[in-house]
Amino acid sequence: MTDPVTGLRATIRQVVPIPLDADLSCGPGEVLALVGPSGSGKSTLLRCIAGLHTPMEGRIECDGRTWFDAGSGANLSTARRRIGMVFQHYALFPHLSALENVLEGMDDPDGAGSRERGRELLRKVHLDGLEMRKPHQLSGGQQQRVAVARALAREPHALLLDEPFSAVDRSTREKLYGELAELRRELKMPVILVTHDLEEAVMLADRVSILSRGKTLQTGPPLQVMERPATVEVARLVGLRNVFEGRVLSHHRDRGTTVVEWNGRRLDVRLQEGFPAGARVAWSLPASGVLLMPRDRNAGGILDNIVEGTVGKMVTLGNRVRVPVRVHGATEALLTTTVPRHLAESYALAEGKTLSLRLRGGQIHLMPPDDGPHGPAGDSRSIA
């Protein structure tokens, strides 16, 4: 986590032009991904850190220096903040060569040794031999690499990446992911990556911060955020389809289970004593925690909850099939699971067929029920 002296810390609040309510911290060498649907304010947050947008309230500090403080009126200009920024469409200087673009990123572009350092930076991003090319003579991926080299040329105290992979095709993107993962091992400064792609964040970031409507909802290691969302809104945003409401019945420390009443039945779930018996809760379960019942009906484990339902309209996604199952019970809840295509065929899954499912209680995660100020959970758009 962030040391109080080094790294980047930002508290940003404003009401207009778009509401922001964010707290972030990013340590030296750490990659923090700001993830949210488009319009969630993540790019504006990045612009606040860069000094390209001045928020109404807040404080931004980097390596012990105050970049912005609404209280004291301190507001360092962009040019003096020592940031490296990679823009979504790279914003290279179109009239300058790759090398000249990198040189412009340096404090003293005309200084002795600058050109050699520029070449070295371009070598580092695998662009040796293309130093004299103008941006329009480079492919999208090559332009992105020039932008990264230019951002690093300043030896920035913070590296800011604004959707740096969104403007290239998929195969180039995969390659660039690898290169960034490799490059980041050498980076000593905080790196903030803005993306709408949760998968990308999981691959590249040490921590992710989930944003919606300008508010940072939850920050933590990617898998933790995805499997243990703090709220129903986060659960929806990270793409969890199986989110339901129930009531806590009892806790059993000896067995390591909590019993939840749902849809007229009892579910054994991982022990989560944060919610008292009798409390209403929301619970989520990743699609990977919903399994087809093996033909040998006795194979269920201790935390397996067996439910029956009717298969709904299936969707084939490549070699996987998304199967919605309408669970028999009081409220006809709709569970979703994803199974490999061959399994769907061997089980002869078809719409209208009755099916038994195992819900893996170990993966069931409890959250406060969703009656917060943000309205029904269905409002949030998924970013996964």
Added chain:
Amino acid sequence: MDWTALSLSLQLASATMLVLLPIGVWAGRKLAWSRFRGKALVEALLALPLVLPPTVLGFYLLVAMGGATPLGRWYESLFGHQLTFSFQGLLVASLIFNLPFAVQPMQRAFEAIAPEVREAALCCGMSRLRLLRRVELPLAWPGVLSAMVLVFAHTLGEFGVVLMVGGGIPGKTRTIAIAIYDRVQAFDTAGAGIMSATLLLISMLAIGLSYLVTAPGGFRRHD
């Protein structure tokens, strides 16, 4: 051929161009990127010389710069001669009626620069001056150049304003456009013809030059 008139015209055109270059760059950038109260009004006022009859503009300038106004008196007390019917007076008038020709193409050129490119320059730590020198001017220069060519050609050919404010005094305020008119009045069609052909040639050269450097496929630095 009235060489004095031609030389005076070329001097006036060059001086107008040189003075309007920084003013046009400043105003063009400002109008392209800043939002301020009354911007639409400023833009409308700037465009006024485009539609106003030159004699009308010349009349108002003549009145405004004459010895009866504070401006005229102030100028006279400072330099010992009146502003109207002098080269300096012509230059002031020329600057005013050429403003839209200088500012508008430059404004369009600066508007065409992507905002992120300028933001990227700030993120690179560039000073305002370096930003102007290394990024803005190189990207906007076709627009800046065509503005300058327009101003030059337009000043050479201006008649109404120049006659109203300058009075066409030989060797002092008689530009080549006025000299052509005088030749025709004196039934010297041959003399008028030679001078007209000279102006035509200069204008064609100027326009040709600006097309050569700014047209796609021509010589352009960021290709």
